[in-house]
Amino acid sequence: MSNSNRTQVGIVEETGGLGVIPTNPVFEILRVTGSGLAYTKTTATSKELRADRRVTDVITMGFEAGGDIPQEASYGACDTVLRGTLMSEWVWASVRRNTAAQTANISAVSSTAITCAASAGTVDVTGAFKQYMLIACSGFAAAGNNRTVVAGSASSATSIVITSGVTDASPQIGARVKQIGFQGPSGDLVAVAGGLGTQGLTSTTLDFTTMNLAAGMWVYVGGPTSGVAFATAGTKGFCRILSVAAHTLLFDVVPPNWAADAGASKTVNVYVGDYLREGTTRRSYTIELQYQDLAVPEFEYYSGMVPTSLALTAQAKTVLGVKTTFMGVTAADSTTQASGATYTAAPTNDIMTGASNVGFVYEGGAPTPGANFVLGADLTITNNLRRNIALGSLATVDIGVGQLLVSGELNMYYGSNAILTQIRNSTASGYAVQFMDNNGTQALLLDCPKIKFNDGNPTVPGIDTDRMLAARFDAIMHPTLGYTIHAQRFEAFNV
Numbered sequence: 001m002s003n004s005n006r007t008q009v010g011i012v013e014e015t016g017g018l019g020v021i022p023t024n025p026v027f028e029i030l031r032v033t034g035s036g037l038a039y040t041k042t043t044a045t046s047k048e049l050r051a052d053r054r055v056t057d058v059i060t061m062g063f064e065a066g067g068d069i070p071q072e073a074s075y076g077a078c079d080t081v082l083r084g085t086l087m088s089e090w091v092w093a094s095v096r097r098n099t100a101a102q103t104a105n106i107s108a109v110s111s112t113a114i115t116c117a118a119s120a121g122t123v124d125v126t127g128a129f130k131q132y133m134l135i136a137c138s139g140f141a142a143a144g145n146n147r148t149v150v151a152g153s154a155s156s157a158t159s160i161v162i163t164s165g166v167t168d169a170s171p172q173i174g175a176r177v178k179q180i181g182f183q184g185p186s187g188d189l190v191a192v193a194g195g196l197g198t199q200g201l202t203s204t205t206l207d208f209t210t211m212n213l214a215a216g217m218w219v220y221v222g223g224p225t226s227g228v229a230f231a232t233a234g235t236k237g238f239c240r241i242l243s244v245a246a247h248t249l250l251f252d253v254v255p256p257n258w259a260a261d262a263g264a265s266k267t268v269n270v271y272v273g274d275y276l277r278e279g280t281t282r283r284s285y286t287i288e289l290q291y292q293d294l295a296v297p298e299f300e301y302y303s304g305m306v307p308t309s310l311a312l313t314a315q316a317k318t319v320l321g322v323k324t325t326f327m328g329v330t331a332a333d334s335t336t337q338a339s340g341a342t343y344t345a346a347p348t349n350d351i352m353t354g355a356s357n358v359g360f361v362y363e364g365g366a367p368t369p370g371a372n373f374v375l376g377a378d379l380t381i382t383n384n385l386r387r388n389i390a391l392g393s394l395a396t397v398d399i400g401v402g403q404l405l406v407s408g409e410l411n412m413y414y415g416s417n418a419i420l421t422q423i424r425n426s427t428a429s430g431y432a433v434q435f436m437d438n439n440g441t442q443a444l445l446l447d448c449p450k451i452k453f454n455d456g457n458p459t460v461p462g463i464d465t466d467r468m469l470a471a472r473f474d475a476i477m478h479p480t481l482g483y484t485i486h487a488q489r490f491e492a493f494n495v
Contacts, residue, residue, distance in 0.1 A: 006293035009069065010290070011080060014286055019303040019304030024341070025340065037289065037300075037302050041063055044058070045057075061394075062395070064387065066325070070323045072322070074351050077349070087279045089276070094126060110165055115159055119157050129151050130210040134148060134183055135160055142166035181270050190260075190262055200239075201248075204247065222494065229268060256366060274489050284305060286301055299336070307324050308325050314376060314377045320351075361374045376410075414466075419471050423455065444488070451474065
């Protein structure tokens with residue numbers, strides 16, 4: 001017998017062409033709730049006429065690889081499938097990490113500096129370090145080096161200036177330094193109110209253009225204690241950047257009670273993250289299924305797998321669900337593992353739910369209006385892939401990429417006509433949702449800055465029921481920000 005619980009699912013990006021398993025593949029183990037992958041055979045029954053009415057043959061016409069990989073959402077668990085679905089690349093804040101292949105990305109720690117490799121533009125080595133950046137340090141052998149520091153003067157692409165470092169002449173594999181934000185000098189950051197074009201932050205000393213910021217990104221303003229947050233309670237939370245200048249950071253979305261604050265004697269923290277937007281680079285993957293409980297373990301390899309859609313389902317008092325649907329080229333099963341295969345462990349962060357892990361649902365740049373409490377929020381990204389077939393091949397020979405469509409639905413209690421009016425007037429709006437871990441210190445944020453509601457009517461089901469409104473929308477490219485959907489991960493905020 002075979003037990004589903006003993007199935008392991010791994011994924012690796014193909015770099016040598018569609019359907020080509022990489023040499024010595026490094027599979028990322030996925031946290032999954034099942035697998036709907038299948039290699040489906042298409043057949044046709046012979047139509048030859050026979051006087052005895054018997055069937056002459058059943059002919060194999062072709063094979064199609066594809067199917068669903070369902071997951072429960074947790075921080076970091078869906079980074080790869082998001083990247084593949086949006087056909088783009090994460091834009092990382094400054095980071096260095098020692099790996100088995102690159103042990104000198106962080107080469108030394110002294111009492112005054114962390115020495116590292118110059119930026120290489122990879123996931124493990126990217127961006128320079130600048131004064132005032134908040135740097136999370138982890139994975140070092142000396143516990144005293146695992147902390148959050150503020151980069152000092154003369155920090156650069158190869159050095160983070162620190163205080164009270166513990167000497168380490170050869171940091172171990174797994175040692176990592178990552179920008180999670182920045183901290184203004186005492187009294188330097190000022191919160192400005194007044195609406196679009198005015199609201200934001202200003203500075204005298206800190207240069208915002210050196211902090212890895214861009215229009216359309218979100219930041220979290222304020223830290224966990226009074227010394228690193230504005231005194232005004234409402235001037236804290238997630239804000240979307242409208243523009244970045246050396247000493248002016250303007251926001252087009254701010255918390256509902258945002259107000260001016262001079263920041264007197266405060267060293268205010270502002271947290272940043274890594275972001276991803278839609279692109280045009282088709283990415284394909286090999287997905288491995290291991291059946292580990294068999295007397296002779298078996299392996300299935302689905303190759304040339306391109307994400308055709310990703311659906312995120314957020315419902316009240318249920319686990320947040322993510323389902324990625326793949327279209328592929330071919331599949332094979334074997335009792336032999338792929339040559340040179342190794343594995344990267346899945347992240348172990350908390351599973352998120354629609355009850356305690358939804359930080360906000362914004363519509364039109366503000367929390368959903370009036371008494372229209374949201375019961376469910378679904379978002380689907382579709383790439384409209386198509387199979388290319390050819391004479392002489394039973395398998396798909398290529399996969400074409402279609403138009404990107406992003407759609408969603410807000411299922412809400414009907415408390416006012418605010419959304420209904422937008423539906424009927426075809427009024428442009430915006431949609432953003434933020435999911436966070438149980439500690440409220442890590443988050444995944446999805447933002448569609450321009451949407452149009454296309455359907456929805458109040459329901460009157462009958463006696464002893466709630467009047468509901470399921471408002472369906474399509475996202476379109478924002479004319480100023482230049483994207484349709486923005487995903488951003490905050491490794492740490494408010495810490």
